[in-house]
Amino acid sequence: MNYEEPLFFTVMQYAEAAERDVVDMVSGNPDWGAPDGVGEGLHDYAETGGEAFQYPPSDGLRELRERIATRRGVDTERVVVTNGGAMANTLGMARALERRSGDEVLLTDPVYPYYPGKAEMLDGTTRFVPVDEEGALDPADVRAAASDETACIVVNTPNNPTGRVYREETLRELAAVAEAHDALLVSDEVYDHFDFTGEFTSALAIDSEHVVVTNSFSKTYAITGFRVGYAILPKRDAPAARTRNMLTNVATSRPAQAAVLHALKTTDADYHEANRERLRERVDSFTAALDEAGAEYSTPEGAFYVLAKFPDYPGTMANVKRLVDEAGVAGMPGEAFGDARSEWLRFALVTPRVDAAAERLAEFF
Amino acid sequence: MNYEEPLFFTVMQYAEAAERDVVDMVSGNPDWGAPDGVGEGLHDYAETGGEAFQYPPSDGLRELRERIATRRGVDTERVVVTNGGAMANTLGMARALERRSGDEVLLTDPVYPYYPGKAEMLDGTTRFVPVDEEGALDPADVRAAASDETACIVVNTPNNPTGRVYREETLRELAAVAEAHDALLVSDEVYDHFDFTGEFTSALAIDSEHVVVTNSFSKTYAITGFRVGYAILPKRDAPAARTRNMLTNVATSRPAQAAVLHALKTTDADYHEANRERLRERVDSFTAALDEAGAEYSTPEGAFYVLAKFPDYPGTMANVKRLVDEAGVAGMPGEAFGDARSEWLRFALVTPRVDAAAERLAEFF
Incomplete structure (x- = not known):
């Protein structure tokens, strides 16, 4: 592929x-x-300079992380701001693969092509579970495909390319499969603001130590070029993800973080x-x-x-x-x-x- | 460490x-x-929006890559714009490790601590070659330490923490060691604008298919928070590095790239x-x-x-x-x-x- x-x-x-x-x-x-807040935030930031142009914290500007944590109802320590949803998914998948001996990544078919690409880059193997004609993923199929080789299950809801919004019950059962094999469920929710059903549920609604949620402001604020995303990890896994983020990128670009923070404050x-x-x-x-x-x-x-x-x-x-x-x-x-x-x-x-x-x-x- | x-x-x-x-x-x-060009470039970019806020090319804005290539006297196809020098080094080291069966990364002692951290993250092993009291690295010591297990030699010139500027002859001999073992020499030159001797030479001066040069605008323009750097790879290795960059980060933040591009045009x-x-x-x-x-x-x-x-x-x-x-x-x-x-x-x-x-x-x- x-x-x-x-x-x-x-x-x-x-x-x-x-x-x-x-x-x-x-x-x-x-x-x-x-939204106007993005450009305003960039203008404001451009006026600062000096210290404000230097390294932000590796895991993101404190105020940005806190706002994300508050919105998502999680502890700030679980939030790592990343170079877009891409790096958030890289962190989630890498963490799943490094914490387990198994190297298998379960993906859907059809799939967002970056996921198998990342799995391969991270020396994982891939196994695909077909969805039905309506794009629905049957957790029983995932359960049947999973084994102790399974390190990670990756889903995307709302889904690219199927348009499917996964229901809470589906996510709950997928998290249970991850738990049964000590794997991580990575739920990529970058389209969460584009749910037409009112039935979208974040995987964060599931109280599990085996769920990573990734997101980004790329689609939310129509700024795919800014590269500001985040991963929300289980407390146990957040420090390792933070270290990988630091070793890979040091930090996420600060002008873009400042613009997103301003947009978060001003967009209704x-x-x-x-x-x-x-x-x-x-x-x-x-x-x-x-x-x-x-x-x-x-x-x-x-x-x-x-x-x-x-x-x-x-x-x-x-x-x-x-x-x-x-x-x-x-x-x-x-x-x-x-x-x-x-x-x-x-x-x-x-x-x-x-x-x-x-x-x-x-x-x- | x-x-x-x-x-x-x-x-x-x-x-x-x-x-x-x-x-x-x-x-x-x-x-x-x-320099003033950084803030000006951000202001200009903040006025654009729409398409200009969307994904830049994964390997960097074309005009930015071309300017870097012209300044460094290399083909544009060899340049990958990255999320800071950090990601440029990640790409260089990862490429060295993936193209060879050996997993050893040769580093200096003292060393910039991110290098061994990255080597470990990339499943490499580290071997350290001490420099002398003046910070000089003796290529004979590197030659003695190198073997067919050696995938990568990483140096930093001007050096953090020793302050040493490596001479052209040293770099030439290090490249020869890399060639002898089909390894890559990664020369991190982020302090190249801070040479007090007039004797700094980029490893690009060496005509070798075994040299990767990394750099960034973090120190050059006093914008460590912007995260714009680049790797210049041998032609043979550039496509794989480009793919890894795409799979990890998709692209480097565009507001920061636009600001750097403007600064490149306006800073004397x-x-x-x-x-x-x-x-x-x-x-x-x-x-x-x-x-x-x-x-x-x-x-x-x-x-x-x-x-x-x-x-x-x-x-x-x-x-x-x-x-x-x-x-x-x-x-x-x-x-x-x-x-x-x-x-x-x-x-x-x-x-x-x-x-x-x-x-x-x-x-x-």
């Missing part, structure tokens, strides 16, 4: 080189803009509700077009993506390129996300031109 | 809790302020010369006080630090605390940097109060 970014770039470059107008439904970059719930509402509308118009095109899909419960399967049109790179050339819509090939959705294409709804894309697809198929 | 940061914090906290005034000579944070040589001149003056007044105190030391050729050995006063944490309480000067215990300098103390000259500290030490000893 390739990693998302190179494939992403392959598709993007192909779309840019196309002679026709193409709607970009490839990237996961929010198009609705950051309306910003998030408006973004959800915008996405809901896009989901509606896009899925209406999919109906018209005779595609299979499941309506996303959260996150930014729709997986769709068109008649006799498997999700290969060749078919993605044909769609760019002949329909003017760029998506991601399902085969980028594993075996289970190789017949599917993934479309990201983070463009104002969802309606145009929908029309083009309905016309093409 | 402990890592520098926790020890650093231990000393800092002790000094802050002291009832008397204490001069901080612990941290390596420049006190002379960033006077900024750097003024900083060097300030440090030279501090070295002079501090070493004069060391003479008065009857201390051994070698005059630093570069970087921010002076290692000093006082009569009957070994470089233990207990003695560091006593110096805080009784002299009002906080330094780092030599034992933090390995075995070879456990009798010594390290003083950082990045405080405007070097003269006061010098007087206090001369009086105390």
